[in-house]
Amino acid sequence: MNGDDVLADRFEEHRGHLKAVAYRMLGSPAEAEDAVQEAWFRLGRTDPDEIRNLGGWLTTVVGRVCPDMLRSRTARREEPMDDTFVPDPVIRPLSDLDPEQEVLQADSVGLALLVVLEMLEPAERLAFVLHDMFAVPFDDIAPVVERTPAATRQLASRARRRVQGATPSADPDLGRQRQVLDAFLAASRGGDFEALVALLHPDVVLRADAGALVRGAAASKVVRGAKAVAEQAVLFARFANFARPVLVNGSLGLVTAPEGRAMSVTALTIADGKITGMYIVADPDRLARLDLPALPE
Numbered sequence: 001m002n003g004d005d006v007l008a009d010r011f012e013e014h015r016g017h018l019k020a021v022a023y024r025m026l027g028s029p030a031e032a033e034d035a036v037q038e039a040w041f042r043l044g045r046t047d048p049d050e051i052r053n054l055g056g057w058l059t060t061v062v063g064r065v066c067p068d069m070l071r072s073r074t075a076r077r078e079e080p081m082d083d084t085f086v087p088d089p090v091i092r093p094l095s096d097l098d099p100e101q102e103v104l105q106a107d108s109v110g111l112a113l114l115v116v117l118e119m120l121e122p123a124e125r126l127a128f129v130l131h132d133m134f135a136v137p138f139d140d141i142a143p144v145v146e147r148t149p150a151a152t153r154q155l156a157s158r159a160r161r162r163v164q165g166a167t168p169s170a171d172p173d174l175g176r177q178r179q180v181l182d183a184f185l186a187a188s189r190g191g192d193f194e195a196l197v198a199l200l201h202p203d204v205v206l207r208a209d210a211g212a213l214v215r216g217a218a219a220s221k222v223v224r225g226a227k228a229v230a231e232q233a234v235l236f237a238r239f240a241n242f243a244r245p246v247l248v249n250g251s252l253g254l255v256t257a258p259e260g261r262a263m264s265v266t267a268l269t270i271a272d273g274k275i276t277g278m279y280i281v282a283d284p285d286r287l288a289r290l291d292l293p294a295l296p297e
Contacts, residue, residue, distance in 0.1 A: 007048055011040055014055050017134075018062050024129045025066035027087030027114045030289065031073075035065045056140065063130055063144045067122035084220035086209040086279045087114040088286060089265050091255065092247040093293040109133075110249050111267040111279040115207065116166045120159050127152050128159035168276040170251065170269045177252040177270045181245055184268075184275065185254075188233045188240035196230035201274040204229050211283030218282065229278065239263065246293060255292060262287045 018039060022032035039061045051057045089111055117125050123145040130136040130144075131152075138149040138156070145152055171177060180199060187195035206223040214220070217236075223229050233240075243256040248267040256264045265287065269277035281287065 010054055014058050018058055021059060021062050021134060022066055024109055024133060025125060026069060027118055029088060029090055031069060035062050038065045060144055063126055067126055070122045083222055084207055084209050085118060086207055086281050087111060089248045089267055089281060091265060091292055094245055110251055112269050112277050113167050116163050124155045124159040127155035131156045168269050169271045171271050180270050180273060181252050185243060188237055191234050191237045193230055193234055196233050197226045199275055200226035200229055201276040202226050204276055206232060206278040208280040209283055262292055
């Protein structure tokens with residue numbers, strides 16, 4: 001193997017970690033892949049002999065690339081992002097899950113957390129993601145965000161307070177999640193309003209992102225409270241027969257696909273036997289770009 005092949009193999013060893021960092025920063029698997037690819041391009045323009053810690057160097061490069069991508073994304077938007085935005089989910093079929101993979105799912109980042117991260121400034125988001133999620137020292141993050149280590153610590157602290165105050169707790173047990181999800185599907189298919197209300201936390205929040213072009217009942221919205229969310233479930237009950245359980249960012253969720261065409265992806269936050277959050281991506285353009293698993297009939 002020549003030097004380029006060795007370097008490529010060493011890069012591949014870090015790809016999974018780099019993509020995890022980038023996805024938490026960008027909330028999009030496709031954009032995360034772009035950020036990782038940019039890190040590879042930059043590595044190709046650098047003398048590898050000058051890099052003492054390749055993993056740390058690559059993490060820093062991705063850390064520099066992602067805020068630039070966030071700012072570029074904001075500049076491209078014709079309208080500011082509102083509170084209906086839901087990041088792109090990562091979907092896996094339930095059949096993929098085995099005991100070893102179940103352990104790996106514990107490292108997944110839920111859509112509820114990504115929604116909160118989207119509300120942070122890029123520097124806050126980077127400081128929080130690198131330090132709190134990947135244990136990167138503040139001394140190493142400070143040059144990336146162009147602040148002192150003390151100021152970087154404050155960025156992460158401010159982000160941490162916002163995350164802790166806005167992210168609902170979740171039951172990590174997939175078996176208990178499945179019980180609630182199955183009961184929710186049964187109540188939805190039967191249009192059983194009272195059963196739906198009983199499965200929803202009184203302060204449940206539904207966030208549906210259908211994109212800018214969808215109008216009417218299916219338009220983007222934020223709905224709060226068990227009765228209001230149950231009314232939404234009853235309103236769309238005719239589609240419940242087309243909903244299939246999947247893994248969405250490591251937790252149970254649904255893909256609804258009438259006639260095999262994806263209409264929505266729903267992530268659920270479940271705690272103490274109640275649904276506390278629902279995060280729906282129903283933007284047709286974004287759904288078309290997602291890597292969706294084959295679903296059973």
